[in-house]
Amino acid sequence: MAALLDTHTIQWCSAYLDEGQSTWRMPGRDRGFYHAWRALAVHDTALPRRVRTRLRDLPERAEQAVAEALAALGVPDDQCTRYLQAHLACLPGFAAHIRWRGELQGSGIDLVAYLALRLTTEAAALTETHTRGTAWNSASADLLDTRQATTEPEDRARHLLEALKITDTDAAQRTELARFLDRLPVEQRTLVWLDAYEDHYRSRLLRTLSRSEPEWTDAPPRAQVVCCIDPRSEGLRRHLEALGDYQTLGFAGFFAVAMRYRDLAGGTARAQCPGPITPRHTVTERPSEGRQRAAERSLTGRRVLAAADHSLHAAKDDLVAPFVLAESAGWLLGPLAAAKTFTPGAVGAARAWWTRRITADPATEISLEDAFTPEERTATAEGILTLMGLTQGFARLVVLCGHRAHTDNNPYQAALDCGACGGHPGGPNARAAAALLNDPQVRRHLAERGIGIPDDTRFVPAEHDTTTDTVRLLDTHLLPDTHRRDVDRLTADLRTAGAHLAAERCATLPGAPSRPRPRQAARHTRTRARDWAQVFPEWGLADNAAFLIAPRALTRGIDLHGRLFLHDYDPDLDPAGTVLETILTAPLVVAHWINSQYYFAATDPQAFGAGSKALHNVVGGGLGVMTGHTGDLRSGLPWQSLTDGHHTRHEPQRLLAIVQAPLQRLDTLIARHTVLRHMFDHDWVGLAARERPDQPWLRYTSTGWRPWLPATATPEGGRPSAPLST
Structure with missing residues (x-):
């Protein structure tokens, strides 16, 4: 019975929630899920004939169907809530997704309709073996042995x-x-080991951060590069700074521009901002002046490729066409599939060359005039510079570097892109922020507010591909000729820094050369990104452990192994605490969500993970994945994001926030915001802080600040082999 009910639920929920994968759409979707299912379920031959017969006379409303089904099953009134919860717990993935859909206006599906399907099908199936109202009384369940195993x-x-x-x-x-x-107490034992496990890493990290800060010269840097706080940017910043007089900063990857973005091809605008923020502005991409014809040729090429792709998939989904397709195109598609499997790098390069010939990227720019009023443009620009602490000492080039991840055949693409941009690439936000800060009118208004940007300073957007560790500067056609030499030099140094970072990352990537030269490592990571069979394109944010809010001088030159979110913050520039308040209540909260996702997927992969990628099937063209041909929607991260099968890549630890700021300021902000009290007082996030670099780190507790007691010393670079290391 349970298998029949779950299969029936999965079948119809997948059909209704389909987002374009199926060629034949579910009839009657416009009337809502319950009404469409009610009309079609009687024709579902997967159900026994007697069940289909009893489903012919269902009520018009889903609420009435639920009530009648509960009565037919004989569920007592005081047990109805628990029984409904049990049904929701059978397929928690679908139930959670439908609950979210139910909150969207016009979705046509909610948990009431979902429960109506399950309960009425269950009642119809049990009618033959149970008279009305007796199923509950005759049901039996094995008693669970809740006794704890004891040891002397x-x-x-x-x-x-x-x-x-x-x-x-x-x-x-x-x-x-x-x-x-x-x-x-038994319930406290695991918490003690967890505290010891986390304290081993945290104490060693705080000892490392207690060293004296390197001096920073007052000479203007060659360029300033603002990277996302994502831990994957830490290595790029470190290797770039080692090449010369570069200053890097850490800032949330949407660059404080909460917007919807519509690219040159048009279509639906996508939200480019963190989940808790609702964007109010829609920014569009348009051809640069004099480049309209090039843009039209590019769009024509895109439409041709899209039409060819659509025709191929439509032929595969047709009743007869697959046989004709196999005979006519099999001689070409078969060798192509073999080449993509055995020589992914060469095929990817050839495909990229061919795509550039057909759809060459035209020179475009971001249009802000219709999205922001002049006052909003100035306020947004001021907020960007204030939040990142860059209000003076501007270099000739200030690079705003978002990030993305390029992988082939990967349903988890969004998990590798920028979380601050809603799981999308951060390039559009970087372009919008640069366009705002390069606007002469905005600069005049900023000068009136005390932020003077030199005339020769240019803001340049960029995008860091975290799979290949390449950085591409964007909108360089908008720069004056006076900055070309600076751009060429920076491009070369970014290429060098990326190659060194790729060589560093290869040591942790399964199947990668162990000690490659930088150029060899760069070629290998490019090949991984183009390999459609690669389940380990990169490690994403695995092993994240801490969120640092402090000046870059605190970590400059230190290899943090890609485990820290790095957000620049200078308390001297924030006397009112508004910048710190924004960081604690926005980026830190998002980082806590990311940390929790990795934590729970690693500690309980069956309940909070998604299983193995190798067994996944995509459902509904973007709805989600399931294991095998049927099953629940899998939530969380796949196993390949956490381990390579032999070694665990992610050490599950609760996030530690490390802040260099006045303690009284922190106390005030924690008391003001409920979300901070919940995180810190309930130990979901640890908090270490100090006011000045020469002071020791203190631990936040619900009863006040306490000295951070150092853990047992560990050899430099060592990692705990087990929670008992301390």
């Missing part, structure tokens, strides 16, 4: 000493340890 305190003490490799103890010491373990 002496055995637990001996096991602990063996795990710690402590041998020089006498009987009295072992007895005292056994008494202590016996007094420790």
Whole structure:
């Protein structure tokens, strides 16, 4: 019964929620899910004939159908809520998605309609074996044995000493340890080990950050590069700074421009901002002056390629055409599939060359006039510079570097793109922010507000591909000739920094050369990005552990192994605390969500993970994935985002926020915002802070600030092999 009910639910929910994958759409979708299913379920031959017969006379309204089904099953009134919850728990992936859809106006589906399908189908299937109202009373369930397995305190003490490799103890010491373990409540034991596991890394990190800060010269830098706070940007910043007088900053990757973006091809505008923000402005891409004809040729080429792709997929989905397609095009598609499998780099390069010939990228720019009023443009620009702490000392080139990830055949593409941009590439936000800051009228108004940008300073958008570690400068055709030499030099240095970062990352990528030269590593990462069978294109944000809010001088030159979100912050430039308030209540919260996603997927992969990519099937053209040909929608991250099958890449730790700012300012902000109290007081996020670089780090607790007690020293560069390392 349970298998029949789940399969029936999955079948019809997938059909209704389909987002363009199916050639034949579900009839009657315009009337809503319940009415469409009610009309079609009687023709579903996967159901027994007797069940289909009883589904012919269902009520018109989903609420009435639920009530009648509960009565037919005989569920007592005081048990209805629990019974409905049990049905929702059977397929939590679909139930959660439908709950979200139900909150959208005009979706036509909600949890009531979902429960109506399940309950009426269940009642119809049980009618033959149970008279009306008796199914509940005759149902039985196995009693769960909730007793905890117990172990004698002496055995637990001996096991602990063996795990710690402590041998020089006498009987009295072992007895005292056994008494202590016996007094420790069962529910607290795992929390103690978790605290010890996390404290090992946290204390070592804070000791590293306690070193003296390097001095920064007052000479203007060769260029300033503002990267996303994403941990994958940490390595790029470090390698670029090692090449010369570059200053890098960390800032949320949507660059404080919350917008909807519509590219040159038109279509539906997509939200380019964090999830909690609702964008009010729609920004569009348009051809640059004098480039209209090139843009038209590019769009024509895109339409040709799209039509060819659509025709191929339509032929595969037709009743007869697949046979003709196999005979006519199999000689070409077969070798092409083999080439994509065995030589993905060469095929990817050839495909990119061919695409450029047909759809060469025209010179375009971001149109802001229709999206922002003059006052809004100035306010947004001021907010960008203030939040990133860049209000003076501008270089000739200020690069706003968003990021994206290029992979082939990957349903988890959005998990690798910019989280601050809603799971989309950050290039459009960088382009919009640069266009605002290069606007002469905006600069005049900023000068009136005390932010003077030199006339020879140009803001340049860029995009860092975190899979290949290449950085592409955007909109360079809008720069004056006086800056060409600066751009060429920066481009070369970014290429060098990216190659060194690729060589560093290859040590952790399965199947990558262990000690490649930078150029060899760069070629390898490009090949991985084009490989349609690659389940480890990159590690994403795996191993994230901390969020640092402090000046760059605190971490400059330190290899943080891509584990920290780095947000620049200078408390001296923020006397009112408004910048710190924004950082704590926006980027930190999003980072906490990301950390929690990795944490729970690693600690309980069955409930919060998505299983193996190798077994996934995409449902509904973007609705989600399921394991095999049927099953629940899988939530969370796939196993290949956390481990390579032999070694775990992600160490599950709760996020640690590290802040260099006045403690009183932090106390005020935590008391003001409920979300911060929940995170810090309930230990979902740890908090370490200090006011000045010469002071020790303090630990935030619900009863006040306490000194951060150092953990046992660990060899430099070492990592704990188990939670018992401390």
